Structure formats: structure tokens, C-alpha cells
Amino acid sequence: GAGVSQSPRYKVAKRGQDVALRCDPISGHVSLFWYQQALGQGPEFLTYFQNEAQLDKSGLPSDRFFAERPEGSVSTLKIQRTQQEDSAVYLCASSPHRVQNEKLFFGSGTQLSVL
Amino acid sequence: DAKTTQPNSMESNEEEPVHLPCNHSTISGTDYIHWYRQLPSQGPEYVIHGLTSNVNNRMASLAIAEDRKSSTLILHRATLRDAAVYYCILRSSRVFGNEKLTFGTGTRLTIIP
Numbered sequence: 093g094a095g096v097s098q099s100p101r102y103k104v105a106k107r108g109q110d111v112a113l114r115c116d117p118i119s120g121h122v123s124l125f126w127y128q129q130a131l132g133q134g135p136e137f138l139t140y141f142q143n144e145a146q147l148d149k150s151g152l153p154s155d156r157f158f159a160e161r162p163e164g165s166v167s168t169l170k171i172q173r174t175q176q177e178d179s180a181v182y183l184c185a186s187s188p189h190r191v192q193n194e195k196l197f198f199g200s201g202t203q204l205s206v207l
Numbered sequence: 208d209a210k211t212t213q214p215n216s217m218e219s220n221e222e223e224p225v226h227l228p229c230n231h232s233t234i235s236g237t238d239y240i241h242w243y244r245q246l247p248s249q250g251p252e253y254v255i256h257g258l259t260s261n262v263n264n265r266m267a268s269l270a271i272a273e274d275r276k277s278s279t280l281i282l283h284r285a286t287l288r289d290a291a292v293y294y295c296i297l298r299s300s301r302v303f304g305n306e307k308l309t310f311g312t313g314t315r316l317t318i319i320p
Binding site for chain 1: 239243294
């Protein structure tokens with residue numbers, strides 16, 4: 093079925109490289125979330141979009157992290173000058189409406205390894 | 208945000224019921240109780256949610272204590288495919304500023320064949 097799609101599935105970067113992670117949400121979904129999940133931990137919130145508007149970026153760990161969703165559908169999470177501590181799984185989720193108890197649909201994530 | 212407390216891990220035999228507990232003593236009146244699970248190498252998936260009354264769906268049942276300070280996710284007949292990390296999450300029903308889910312470390316459920 094047409095679930096949330098993330099690419100690439102795996103990314104290996106050298107320290108200092110820039111990376112871009114893509115999320116294709118379910119068609120028509122208004123809300124889009126990015127999470128970071130370190131090994132053995134639960135997902136940590138990074139940022140939230142409603143359509144093209146970034147309404148919450150309180151979880152972005154530094155100004156090296158940047159997310160965009162220019163047309164209100166596909167979103168890209170960019171990490172500049174990657175560091176080893178950025179190694180994690182990056183998860184994208186979407187939900188249909190701006191309603192509090194809508195369930196979130198998650199992608200399978202992009203596993204980023206910074207060497 | 209109100210916090211939840213779950214056991215780090217649990218084991219259960221295949222084809223037996225599983226009861227996964229969650230404590231949330233600081234829950235507010237506007238907080239819904241959500242459960243998600245995460246299978247290996249997958250993103251989390253929604254299981255069930257409720258406010259005050261017990262809830263049932265095709266995946267599981269949610270039993271909520273009368274004082275709402277605890278809840279239990281019930282898998283009626285566990286299969287090997289239910290082996291996952293289960294997260295209990297409180298989510299406010301207020302409109303602004305609480306759209307995100309805040310995950311803890313969850314309960315790792317192991318199913319014994």
C-alpha cells in the first residue's frame with residue numbers, strides 16, 4: 093500500500109559531509125513529523141510541519157539540522173557538517189488532519205552512520 | 208508533559224495473553240492514552256488509544272484504571288509477530304502545541320515459541 097516512504101534506507105557519511113534525507117508522506121496528509129532514534133532509545137521529536145509551515149522545530153539539536161516542506165508534501169531533512177553523534181535512525185511520520193488524536197503513520201526510517 | 212512508566216522488558220509464551228502495564232500518575236484530564244509498537248527495523252505503528260473507557264480493536268484491548276493513573280495493553284493471544292517494543296504515550300487533546308508524540312523507552316516484549 094501507499095505508506096510513508098523514506099529514502100535512502102541507509103546512508104553512510106564521512107564526518108563533515110552534508111546529507112539530505114527524504115520523506116514522502118501519505119498523499120493528502122497535512123501533518124508531517126521528523127524524529128531521531130538513537131540505538132536502544134525511543135524516538136525523539138525533531139520538528140513538525142502543517143502543510144508547508146514549520147510550526148515546531150524545538151527538537152532540532154543544533155543549527156546544523158534543517159528541514160523543509162516547500163509544497164506541503166515531500167519533506168527533506170538536511171544535516172550539515174555531520175558529526176558522529178548524528179548517527180541514528182531518522183523517522184518520518186504523517187497524519188491526515190490537524191486533530192489531536194489522529195494516529196501517526198511512520199515510515200521505516202533512514203539509518204545514518206557517520207564515520 | 209505528563210510522563211509514563213513502563214517495565215523495560217517482558218516475556219510471554221506464544222498463544223498466551225499478554226498484559227503490558229503503564230503507569231501515568233500525573234495524567235491530566237485532557238490527556239489521551241496512546242499505545243504504539245515498533246517491530247525490529249520498522250517505524251512505530253499505532254496500536255490503540257483511549258480516554259476513560261476500555262477500548263477494543265482488532266489488534267488489542269486497552270484497559271484504563273478508574274482513576275486513570277494506570278492502564279494495561281492486552282494482547283489476547285500473542286504470536287511471534289507481536290515481538291516488539293511497546294510505547295505508552297500521553298497525548299493532550301488541547302489544540303495547540305501538543306501535536307507531537309513524546310516517546311519513552313517502552314517495554315521490549317519477547318515472545319517465547
